[in-house]
Amino acid sequence: MPTPSMEDYIEQIYMLIEAKGYARVSDIAEALQVHPSSVTKMVQKLDKDEYLNYEKYRGLILTSQGKKIGKRLVYRHELLEQFLEIIGVNKENIYDDVEGIEHHLSWNSIDRIGDLVQYFEEDPKRVEDLELIHKKSEQ
Numbered sequence: 001m002p003t004p005s006m007e008d009y010i011e012q013i014y015m016l017i018e019a020k021g022y023a024r025v026s027d028i029a030e031a032l033q034v035h036p037s038s039v040t041k042m043v044q045k046l047d048k049d050e051y052l053n054y055e056k057y058r059g060l061i062l063t064s065q066g067k068k069i070g071k072r073l074v075y076r077h078e079l080l081e082q083f084l085e086i087i088g089v090n091k092e093n094i095y096d097d098v099e100g101i102e103h104h105l106s107w108n109s110i111d112r113i114g115d116l117v118q119y120f121e122e123d124p125k126r127v128e129d130l131e132l133i134h135k136k137s138e139q
């Protein structure tokens with residue numbers, strides 16, 4: 001099981017490869033706002049744990065295990081953003097809140113939140129009902 005920090009790297013690397021076809025140490029450092037030497041260290045660890053293959057001058061590629069996990073992590077992040085949006089969390093809080101909670105929920109909870117998101121998506125009236133409660137609580 002990857003640690004929260006490893007998850008952040010795998011998630012970011014997966015997104016970079018999806019968007020650009022490759023992930024450079026400098027791009028990862030920029031995305032995660034860390035020093036490139038920290039990226040190199042973590043990438044070596046991820047290589048050792050078989051989430052990716054890293055060669056200094058050739059760049060890095062995710063293993064099938066790394067890809068599978070990366071995909072799940074990106075899905076989890078997006079689902080949690082959707083969830084917070086539906087329950088009426090202010091836009092400016094959503095990204096940071098997801099970064100704060102995403103590593104600390106079991107997949108069991110993630111899947112049940114997925115059900116709840118689906119419940120609201122199936123009928124916009126349900127979202128309106130929730131908005132009413134939200135408005136009342138703010139009065």
Ligand SMILES: [Mn+2]
Nearest residue numbers: 011077099102
């Ligand atoms: Mn994230």
